[in-house]
Structure formats: C-alpha cells, structure tokens
Amino acid sequence: SQQGEEDPQALSIQEGENATMNCSYKTSINNLQWYRQNSGRGLVHLILIRSNEREKHSGRLRVTLDTSKKSSSLLITASRAADTASYFCATDGLAGGTSYGKLTFGQGTILTVHP
Amino acid sequence: EAGVAQSPRYKIIEKRQSVAFWCNPISGHATLYWYQQILGQGPKLLIQFQNNGVVDDSQLPKDRFSAERLKGVDSTLKIQPAKLEDSAVYLCASGTNRGKREKLFFGSGTQLSVL
Secondary structure, three states: OOOOEEEOOEEEEEOOOOEEEEEEOOOOEEEEEEEEEOOOOOEEEEEEEEOOOOEEEEOOEEEEEEOOOOEEEEEEOOOOHHHOEEEEEEEEEOOOOOOEOOEEEOOOEEEEEEO | OOOOEEEOOEEEEOOOOOEEEEEEOOOOOOEEEEEEEOOOOOOEEEEEEEOOEEEEOOOOOOOOEEEEEHHHOOEEEEEOOOOHHHOEEEEEEEEOOHHHOOOOEEOOOEEEEEO
C-alpha cells in the first residue's frame, strides 16, 4: 500500500518560479527521501532527510520535515524547463515496524515548467 | 560508476504467456529491489534481496511472480502466466547497505504491455 500522499497531483509553472510539493505519510519513519522521474526513465534520488532533522538544502532544493504532522515539503527554487518531471516522496520505516528497511513511495506530483 | 542495468527495455506479450526481466545492480551493492510501477502511480515494492537472500516478498503475487538473485549479483523476475493487470513498468533498484538507510539507485525499467 502507498504510504505517502503527494499534493498537488500536478503542478504547472513558468520558468523562474518556485515549485512546492507536499507529502503526507501515515506511520512513523526513520527517514524520508525525494526522488525525481523523467518520462520513461527510472527514479533518481534527490535528497534524504532523517527523522531528527527539520530542514535540509541541496542546491536549488529545500526539504522540510514535520514529524508531528507526518508531512514533508519539497521546494525547487528558480525552476527550469529541465525540472519538468514527476517527483515522489518515499518513506523508510522504523526498526521493528512492517515497513522497516524498505522504501514506500507515494503517488507523485507531476511538475511541468514552461519556458 | 556504471548504473543499474535492466533488460529488455520493452516487452509486449499476450495474456497467459510468460515473461522474464533481468537486472544487473551496481557492483558491490548488497541490496536489490524489484518495484512495479503502474501508469500514473508510484512504485510498489515487489521483493527485496539482501545479497542472495529474500528480505521481504510480502507484496509479491507468488502464484504467478517469482524472483531470484544468483550469487548475490544479477537478478531475474518472472511472471507466469501474465495477466492484463500486470501491464506496468518493472523497476530494479540497488543499494549499498540495508542498515545504513541510504538512497537507492534505479535502472531505467522494463515496460511490459500485456495484451
């Protein structure tokens, strides 16, 4: 079953604008990861945030994690046409839980950046 | 470093036929995963290997799906017999160490169409 739920399902913006995608999950986690998938390709890891972290940056990416609300957000600043892709959050469960040691993906957000 | 290799890239079969997919993970990666991604959805874990042992196959439809990882390196996923609802992209991923909770590296996938 899907653990994460992304919002919105689709996002269309102009180049240069910021894009924000949200992810909610149900059970306690060890870490949360964001992946990107270009059409017809495999997934590429973007960033990992651990359960004891609140914010993380990588280049134009900013990820936040609120474990009390069981939610995360991915912000892409100054978007480019090349950022057009599907973005997925994935959760890694706590030791002792049924989702321990395996990534469970959400449904994804389709981002379209217009030149 | 070389990425995760998968073949074939595309496969079209008729229902009730058999099909096999092959995956060669990144050299030295202990963990290997097979995910099924239906169009418009996030990847769903089918089976997880640690070296050549199965860690989790709880979501693998064992009446028709089987997978093996020979000598802890390459892996094959087989479907016999295929059903229409098996049409999906089958993604293979590998990771360095289950205990470290690191990111996964994905192959480009095999797109299966069952007619």
